[in-house]
Amino acid sequence: MLDQNKADTIGRAVEDGFDAQIAFTQDLIRFPSMRGQEHDVQDFVFDALKERGYATTRLHMDQRAIEAHEGGGKFSAEHSDAPIVIGTFTPSKTLGRSLILQSHTDVVPAGPHEMWRFDPFDPQIDGDWLYGRGGADMKAGHAAMIFAMDALRAAGLVPAARVEIQSVVEEESTGNGALMTYLARHTADAVLIPEPEEEMLVRANVGTLWFSVELRGTPVHVREMGAGANAIDAAYRVIQSLRTLEARWNNNRHKHKYFNDLSHPINLNIGKIEGGDWGSSVPAWCRIQCRIAIYPGIKAADAANDIEAHLTEFAKSDNYLSDIPPKITFNGFFAEGYVQPPGSEAEAVLDRAHRAATGAPLQSFTTPGYLDCRVYRLYNDIPSLCYGPISENIHGFDERVSLQSLKRITTTMALFIADWCGTTKI
Ligand code: ZN
Numbered sequence: 001m002l003d004q005n006k007a008d009t010i011g012r013a014v015e016d017g018f019d020a021q022i023a024f025t026q027d028l029i030r031f032p033s034m035r036g037q038e039h040d041v042q043d044f045v046f047d048a049l050k051e052r053g054y055a056t057t058r059l060h061m062d063q064r065a066i067e068a069h070e071g072g073g074k075f076s077a078e079h080s081d082a083p084i085v086i087g088t089f090t091p092s093k094t095l096g097r098s099l100i101l102q103s104h105t106d107v108v109p110a111g112p113h114e115m116w117r118f119d120p121f122d123p124q125i126d127g128d129w130l131y132g133r134g135g136a137d138m139k140a141g142h143a144a145m146i147f148a149m150d151a152l153r154a155a156g157l158v159p160a161a162r163v164e165i166q167s168v169v170e171e172e173s174t175g176n177g178a179l180m181t182y183l184a185r186h187t188a189d190a191v192l193i194p195e196p197e198e199e200m201l202v203r204a205n206v207g208t209l210w211f212s213v214e215l216r217g218t219p220v221h222v223r224e225m226g227a228g229a230n231a232i233d234a235a236y237r238v239i240q241s242l243r244t245l246e247a248r249w250n251n252n253r254h255k256h257k258y259f260n261d262l263s264h265p266i267n268l269n270i271g272k273i274e275g276g277d278w279g280s281s282v283p284a285w286c287r288i289q290c291r292i293a294i295y296p297g298i299k300a301a302d303a304a305n306d307i308e309a310h311l312t313e314f315a316k317s318d319n320y321l322s323d324i325p326p327k328i329t330f331n332g333f334f335a336e337g338y339v340q341p342p343g344s345e346a347e348a349v350l351d352r353a354h355r356a357a358t359g360a361p362l363q364s365f366t367t368p369g370y371l372d373c374r375v376y377r378l379y380n381d382i383p384s385l386c387y388g389p390i391s392e393n394i395h396g397f398d399e400r401v402s403l404q405s406l407k408r409i410t411t412t413m414a415l416f417i418a419d420w421c422g423t424t425k426i
Pocket of ligand 1: 171
């Protein structure tokens, strides 16, 4: 347990470094690091870690190893080839417990920029809010992990155990970046990932699957439309059918601890639709891109079989689809959900740090979106703490993060590191 003096000194160091931390967060946001475009921001992080004296390394995705793993997302042409960047601090003598701090630098597309109050990649502050695409999710947390470690150093302390700072990619599409760190045998006694989680601990989290459904027909002139099968019309029927699958899975929520109280934990998103060639031909093809969630404890492969069986059955009942069945391709997330059970020592330490930083006990909740923590919980089998700042509109327009909250969670993180790893004087 930290003594009060040490905690106060660390808190002041976070406060003193906070302006620089905001500036660093803004630097990160200026990189439009959408999927496949994370190289520059990863280089920037590499340099920032090297400058601070960490042993730095770049880790590349091993497609074969990832695709052979039960939680690996299938590669597609869009898969990022940006490296994972890792900075490691190793103490001269290990006295405490080791830790991985991890954040992702990939961000989701910004959509039409004119829908934003400010340019999404020109971070602006208004009152307590810092705006920008990827600012909350999760460049604020990314900077927080680096500056929490900086604060310890400024307080004249270093962790008494190994700390790895990991900057990953592909969190928004496959989770393969975090999985790669596991496959490359990076592990520790606990992991902390500062995703924007409202200053709460994620207790349970859904898994996620991405898949496309491709429909083919016979092109004819619209005047003979009765004879031609319209692939776009068929896509509407497939979507309706997938909605019944979604409803069935939502109806199962009472069987899953931590999900009973949520009204709609399983969300099917039809994220993209494309098809047809021009206005006066009956479209011969249509492709929809889908994302669906699964409860913890359900294997991605079992859910995939369920989806395939559901659509195969539906296709048999449909005039058009029974001739040319839909083609289903799993092309991204293939991830199981996780539960971080209460009662771990890591959670007790986080609770103490959170109380010291915020004055309130740590609360936990269930989230219906993908998180990289699943890798550490399911495969490394270590306490996996997802905890980060208050935000609004992540993945939407005017994404923003609360700066006061960011300061509080940075203090929590610094105190957590000091308590979990122990400290020695520089
Ligand atoms: Zn995120």
